[in-house]
Amino acid sequence: MNLVILGGGESGVGAAILGKTKGFDVFLSDFGTIPERYRIQLDEEGIEWEQGGHSMDRILAADEVVKSPGIPPTAPVVKAILAKGIPVISEIEFAGRYTDARMVCITGSNGKTTTTLLTYHILRDAGLNVGLAGNVGRSLALQVAREHHDVYVIELSSFQLENMYDFHANIAVILNITPDHLDRYDYEMQNYVNAKFRILNNLTPRDAFIYWQDDPVIRRQLERVATEAARYPFAERMEVSDGYESCAWVDDDDMLNVNTPDRKIRMPRAELSLNGLHNLYNSMAAALSASILDIADDDIRRGLSNFEGVEHRLEPAGTVNGVRYINDSKATNVNSTWYALESMPADTVLILGGKDKGNDYSEILPLVKEKVKAVVCMGKDNGKLLDFFTGQVPEIHDTHSIEEAVRTCARIANPGDTVLLSPCCASFDLFNSYEDRGRQFKEQVSRLSSENI
Incomplete structure (x- = not known):
């Protein structure tokens, strides 16, 4: 199979290495300049690459194209590929074909990096063999090619979700949806919302959907989009909406409650390492994910209390x-x-x-x-x-x-x-x-x- 990779950054190079590992004929093309460390990596792997332009004859001979998320669908090279009927997928979609690890996938307009890193921190400190990928950490495809993890925690942007079709999250988290990147979505908010909700694609009744109960955009979209997954909403205070009770909330004693079908966790809100209402929601989402993965109560409490935060976020x-x-x-x-x-x-x-x-x-x-x-x-x-x-x-x-x-x-x-x-x-x-x-x-x-x- 002829596999073309568009973009020579972390995700593109990772996808190229995974493709080479699987025996494909791989060619990587970047319209700009590929950072030196990635050029060295490609050369060491024996992968053909180009920069500063696209060889359209090579690209249009592809059986499949893996597109880096930063390249918009309106780019001329992408339009030409789609016009020829060549499938275009994301690195996450490509990598997901070659691993049976459980996937915790996190998206949202705000807080997704903090929540991803906090979830990873809790799982890793509890002793799980866990990988970190997506918008943070290293390329998922590279890790699938070179390592083995039982669980991946993946931060997903709307750009990455655009070209994901068969990928299956075991735990899908939507923290919130507010206007962002509207220049990418023809200044139509619904287009952006639709991209975010692709995280629910392929969920089964054995999977989990975690979301902020009071987000008006999420609530409206859930009236249009069905999911078979078990739903785990969180809110600042216990509430019932659309027939679902909050699974994480703060009670009148200022205690954080995290309830999943088989367990109940409580801890003082004051012991959370992250301050502010937005970080309370991030902590709830991470705690629910960890609980669903059967992390011990004490490990969850410890992870929520000793996390050191994220650079460039407050x-x-x-x-x-x-x-x-x-x-x-x-x-x-x-x-x-x-x-x-x-x-x-x-x-x-x-x-x-x-x-x-x-x-x-x-x-x-x-x-x-x-x-x-x-x-x-x-x-x-x-x-x-x-x-x-x-x-x-x-x-x-x-x-x-x-x-x-x-x-x-x-x-x-x-x-x-x-x-x-x-x-x-x-x-x-x-x-x-x-x-x-x-x-x-x-x-x-x-x-x-x-x-x-």
Whole structure:
């Protein structure tokens, strides 16, 4: 079989190695530049590759194409492949064919990385042979090719779910759905919702579906989409909706309850390592997944209480001159920033900006008015932010680099204030990634500290 891989990143190279391991004729093509470490890896495996363009004759001779999630379906090369009737699948779909491991699959507009890493942490510390894959960890295909795990915990974006057809999750988690990546989905929210709900494909009565009970988008979609899986909703307080009782909630004694058919777990909410309402939901989803997998109660409690959190998600970046700096660079959409602001005190200086994805900032406006003393815009073009927030906050500033933004914050913040980088936007106007943005933010805060400004 001729297998073509589009994209020379982590998922593409992993898929190429798995394809070679299975005896396929593999060719990898990347329109951009393949990072050096992946070029070396491909050469060591004896896999043909190209970069800086596509050899369409080779690509259109494929029996099947594995497409990296970052390549949109509107890309000319993808349109040409589909026009010829060649199947296009994701790396996760491809890898799933060659493993019988149990799959815990987690999606959502916000919180999926934290929940994925927390779930993995609980399972690994309990002694399971568990792999971490998807948007975090290493390529699932590479792990399937080179290792054996009994369980995989997989973070799935809507982009990955687009090209998954026969893949079967044993535990499917949808944390929430709020507008995000609408530029990818023709600015139609329903298209984005449909992509997220592909995580339910192929669930059987032996499988589990975990979801936030109070998410209006999820509730509406469940009126249209049926699933045979057992349903495990979670909510801040015990409730019954659509005939289903909450399986995880906090009671009047501030105790977290996690109930599955054969067991009941309780622990003080105060013992959770992750703070904030959004992290309560993340902890509930992880605890339900672990309980369904028969992890011992004490192991679940321990994992929920000693998890150290996620870089770039409400990460303390230091205190300088009495001002606390928080790195929430992973907040690339409006709802994620809402959750961040919900956990902030008054007198917060908020850094916003980047590549706008069709954002509606009205969602965060009440919290901005309540908690934010100044907005610092940081991006190549801050026009939309300036138009929306001017007159809504006491101060607004227009900056065009991370250094300028941080120094502006340092100038206007007083002892006791909080500076929050929670941009609402993608990072690609000024940075390589949200990780790059967050690390540069922390570097600038560290400079402030060393200069004692």
